[in-house]
Amino acid sequence: MARLGGRLVLQHVSLAIPGGAITAIVGRSGAGKTTLIRTLNGLVRPCSGTVQVAGVGTLDGPQSWRAHRRRTATVFQDHALIGRLSAIDNVLLGLADQRHPLSLLPWPRTLRQRAATALDSVGLLARAEAPVCKLSGGERQRVGLARALVRDPALLLADEPFASVDPALVGQLSRDFRAAVWQCGLTVVIVLHQLDIALSIADRIIGLVDGHVAFDGPPCAFDSAARGRVFHNLRALSPLPKDAP
Numbered sequence: 001m002a003r004l005g006g007r008l009v010l011q012h013v014s015l016a017i018p019g020g021a022i023t024a025i026v027g028r029s030g031a032g033k034t035t036l037i038r039t040l041n042g043l044v045r046p047c048s049g050t051v052q053v054a055g056v057g058t059l060d061g062p063q064s065w066r067a068h069r070r071r072t073a074t075v076f077q078d079h080a081l082i083g084r085l086s087a088i089d090n091v092l093l094g095l096a097d098q099r100h101p102l103s104l105l106p107w108p109r110t111l112r113q114r115a116a117t118a119l120d121s122v123g124l125l126a127r128a129e130a131p132v133c134k135l136s137g138g139e140r141q142r143v144g145l146a147r148a149l150v151r152d153p154a155l156l157l158a159d160e161p162f163a164s165v166d167p168a169l170v171g172q173l174s175r176d177f178r179a180a181v182w183q184c185g186l187t188v189v190i191v192l193h194q195l196d197i198a199l200s201i202a203d204r205i206i207g208l209v210d211g212h213v214a215f216d217g218p219p220c221a222f223d224s225a226a227r228g229r230v231f232h233n234l235r236a237l238s239p240l241p242k243d244a245p
């Protein structure tokens, strides 16, 4: 369970995220999707229950959280970029834990090369030196994605990473996602509001309603009744009691 501002925002959420697969989280605005992502990366600590990670164990102290964070990268819904820095410098911030925090030296060539490769993978190498404040919303989103990918994470958490990317590019980026999963055994948990993209790239769909899991299964099982439950709060699959009005 997770509580924000005194309110229970996630309740009885019990999930096992399969490795090497894409799990998509869908649901209406305010359902708790971002909170679930933030619970998985430690920005929100559960008020009851635990997060357990294969190879790390239960995340119950600074050491286990640090180990988990080293293997995890997050693409934030609001990008969380620094506007005055160039695209490549923002991507390099994804590697900040790989050099001394107070270092004033230029980034080593090998890390700059990694950042350039990450920018190339999202089609933005040509804008590498442009300040992020001069990029479009979709371009910023792709810088955020490159900053996550450059960490070479085992777990990629992405909160609506395609929200303002144009549809042609969404197709390309979603194919890149799938390729990364297959090639690197990457585990992805991705919040998507484009249901068609979720159904086409995910191995599993989790539908949240008011902080509860209302659907959990493969895309082929996310039929119209399940969609009704998740997006319209219809009780199509749970019959009303006989004495209901």
Ligand SMILES: Nc1ncnc2c1ncn2[C@@H]1O[C@H](COP(=O)(O)OP(=O)(O)OP(=O)(O)O)[C@@H](O)[C@H]1O
Pocket: 004, 005, 006, 007, 009, 027, 028, 029, 030, 031, 032, 033, 034, 035, 036, 077
């Ligand atoms: N810092 C906070 N303090 C109090 N309540 C919060 C806070 N952040 C989020 N909430 C509330 O928690 C609920 C879930 O928010 P969350 O951001 O997880 O939703 P979401 O499913 O990601 O929505 P969206 O699709 O709009 O991004 C919402 O009702 C929201 O108002």
Ligand SMILES: [Mg+2]
Pocket: 033, 034, 035, 077, 159
């Ligand atoms: Mg959100």
